[in-house]
Structure formats: structure tokens, C-alpha cells
Amino acid sequence: MPSIRIAAAQSLSVPLDLTANLDIHCRFIQAAAEAAVDVLVFPELSLSGYELAQLGSCALQPDDLLLAPIRQLARSHAMTVVLGAPIPSDSPMPYIGAISCFPDGRCAVYRKQYLDPSEVAFATQGERGASLHGVKGESFSLAICADTNHEQHARDAANAGASLYLAGVLVSQAGYPQDSANLQRYAARYGMTTLMANHAGPSGPYVSAGRSAIWSAEGTLLVEAPGPGSYLLTATQGPHGWTGELMTIET
Numbered sequence: 001m002p003s004i005r006i007a008a009a010q011s012l013s014v015p016l017d018l019t020a021n022l023d024i025h026c027r028f029i030q031a032a033a034e035a036a037v038d039v040l041v042f043p044e045l046s047l048s049g050y051e052l053a054q055l056g057s058c059a060l061q062p063d064d065l066l067l068a069p070i071r072q073l074a075r076s077h078a079m080t081v082v083l084g085a086p087i088p089s090d091s092p093m094p095y096i097g098a099i100s101c102f103p104d105g106r107c108a109v110y111r112k113q114y115l116d117p118s119e120v121a122f123a124t125q126g127e128r129g130a131s132l133h134g135v136k137g138e139s140f141s142l143a144i145c146a147d148t149n150h151e152q153h154a155r156d157a158a159n160a161g162a163s164l165y166l167a168g169v170l171v172s173q174a175g176y177p178q179d180s181a182n183l184q185r186y187a188a189r190y191g192m193t194t195l196m197a198n199h200a201g202p203s204g205p206y207v208s209a210g211r212s213a214i215w216s217a218e219g220t221l222l223v224e225a226p227g228p229g230s231y232l233l234t235a236t237q238g239p240h241g242w243t244g245e246l247m248t249i250e251t
Contacts, residue, residue: 008197050204062107140164158190188219
């Protein structure tokens with residue numbers, strides 16, 4: 001069985017400052033490369049911050065010139081990088097999206113399928129259904145925050161054949177107990193190693209709980225950030241199962 005190392009970037013987002021956030025992303029990617037990470041996942045709307053009313057001003061496509069440094073780092077480090085960003089739609093309201101940049105230069109877009117009621121006035125809902133991406137003998141499926149409040153979303157991923165369920169989120173202290181319990185339950189019920197990448201600090205109207213985490217396919221907590229703050233969480237699949245590690249990131 002080939003080994004794989006997945007990671008959650010618990011990163012800060014400067015409100016609506018794509019250039020500053022790009023720099024933060026690149027620093028996390030460099031740290032992840034030093035840790036030999038294969039798949040790195042950032043929080044929901046990590047590139048723009050959770051600024052719903054201004055999402056349209058930050059919407060961009062995967063081939064945008066701004067993302068060239070991330071695409072290059074993904075290629076040079078043979079890493080799949082999943083970042084959170086608003087994506088243009090056919091309506092005036094963008095999608096809340098995740099852009100996956102792959103080592104071979106390809107990019108793919110995931111669009112949030114279950115919007116929170118507070119997001120409906122600012123974002124377009126993505127089409128339902130799971131899509132898979134392969135890496136080192138594993139298949140991952142993505143989720144964005146409120147997607148994980150709907151068990152059907154995780155069930156769709158499992159039924160499609162996902163072995164990794166990777167979620168970029170913005171979860172407050174009040175919402176954390178329920179949201180983390182959902183993800184732990186999905187891991188055990190559907191046999192998917194499950195990752196949650198939360199924001200390192202406040203974003204939009206929310207104060208993030210931090211506490212990004214990764215659970216094994218048995219529902220065992222492998223690694224968890226202690227609270228807010230910039231951390232890189234890794235989980236490595238070896239011959240005897242998964243192990244987790246936590247690293248502080250200077251930003």
C-alpha cells in the first residue's frame with residue numbers, strides 16, 4: 001500500500017486582500033512541502049476571507065494569473081493544493097468554491113452544495129453530487145462547511161468511492177461541538193479518513209474556534225489543533241494505519 005500524507009492548513013485570511021492571502025497560502029505550502037505532504041486543504045474562502053457581501057469582487061477562475069504561484073508550487077512539490085475561493089457563476093452571485101491545483105498542472109473546481117441560510121442572498125448553490133480525485137491509491141471528495149451538516153453529502157462521497165473526505169470550513173466555538181461530531185461520525189460510519197481545515201482566527205462576522213482536526217476511517221481522532229492560531233496538521237498513512245502530527249506555522 002503506498003503511503004500518503006494529508007494536511008489541514010489552519011490559516012488566517014486578511015479580509016478581501018487576495019495578495020496578502022496568497023502569500024500566506026504560499027508559506028503554508030512551503031511548510032507542507034518540507035513535511036512531504038501529498039494533499040493540503042485550506043479553510044472555506046481562505047483566499048478572500050468570509051466576506052459574503054463582497055464575494056463577487058474576489059471571484060476568480062482556477063487559471064487566474066493570481067494563482068500562478070500556487071499552481072507552480074503544486075507542480076514543483078508534487079502536491080495537490082485545495083484552496084477556498086469565490087468562483088464566478090452565470091448569475092450575479094458567485095459560488096463558494098474550492099479550487100484544487102494538481103501536480104500535473106490541472107485544476108478542478110468544487111462548488112458548495114448546501115448553503116447556510118445566511119449565504120443564500122450572496123452565493124449560488126452548487127450542483128449536488130460527489131466527484132472524486134485520485135492520489136496515491138486513495139480517492140478524495142471535498143466538502144465546504146455547511147455541506148457537512150447534511151449527512152447525504154458524506155453518504156454521496158462514500159457511495160462514489162471516496163476514502164478521504166476533506167472539508168474546508170469556518171466554524172465558531174458555538175458550532176464546533178456539533179460540526180466536529182458530524183465529521184467524526186461520518187468517518188466511522190462510512191469508513192473515510194476525514195479532515196477539517198478551519199480558520200486560524202476571525203473571518204467575516206465569525207470568531208473561529210480553530211481546532212482543525214483529522215479523524216481515521218474508524219472515527220479515531222488523529223490530530224487536533226488546540227484552538228485558534230496558525231497550524232499545519234498532518235496525517236500519514238503507514239503500514240500500521242494512520243498517525244497524526246501538529247506543527248505551528250509562523251506567518
